[in-house]
Amino acid sequence: MNFNTKELTSRELLNSKYEVTVKEKDIDFNWQITNETKNIGKFICYKATTKNFRGRNYEAWFTYEIPVPAGPWKFHGLPGLILEIHDDKDLINITFSSIQEHADKKVDYSLPNAKEVLTLEEYLNESFRLYISYVENQMAMIATGQMRQSNPLAYNNFEYTTEQIKWLNQYNEIEYGNYEKSIKEKKD
Secondary structure (H helix, E strand, O other): OEOOOOEEEEEEEEEOOEEEEEEEEOOOOOOEEEEEEEEEOOEEEEEEEEEEEOOEEEEEEEEOOOOOOOOOOOOOOOOOEEEEEEEOOOOOEEEOOOOOOOOOOOOOOOOOOOOOEEEHHHHHHHHHHHHHHHHHHHHHHHHOOOOOOOOOOOOOOOOOOHHHHHHHHHHHHHHHHHHHHHHHHHHO
């Protein structure tokens, strides 16, 4: 997170071998901080919640003892370091284990694939296109007996929009459901 430009930069995979840099505008999590506390490691942490970030609600635990407004993945904006965060669907669950200081090591913050910088929308569209292509290829392989039957739609990118997830669910119901129905009809 670049707090000066209000841009979040992340490295994402479009497939197992192709990494791109994704830039998006700062995310306003609209955190609600409570008085509830718990210890995580040696730190006293406070509970904060946010609603509907990319379709899920999150609970975060942060400490004022490390006054850095950062956390894992894309989470930030609290008055201390986020040491634990999880969503209400239990798809994301990140917990602090330790902090180690390495004063002798330098961190490289340069952007890889500088010519491959995408906006979040461009990344999601390309990721979605590649995913649908993969699903269609898997369906074709199942239909021709080149692959055992499975559900190639079981994976969803955490970044997909609500509309893309709805489309995947409809696609799953239509394509995969019809395929299973046709297999059963052939057996009967």
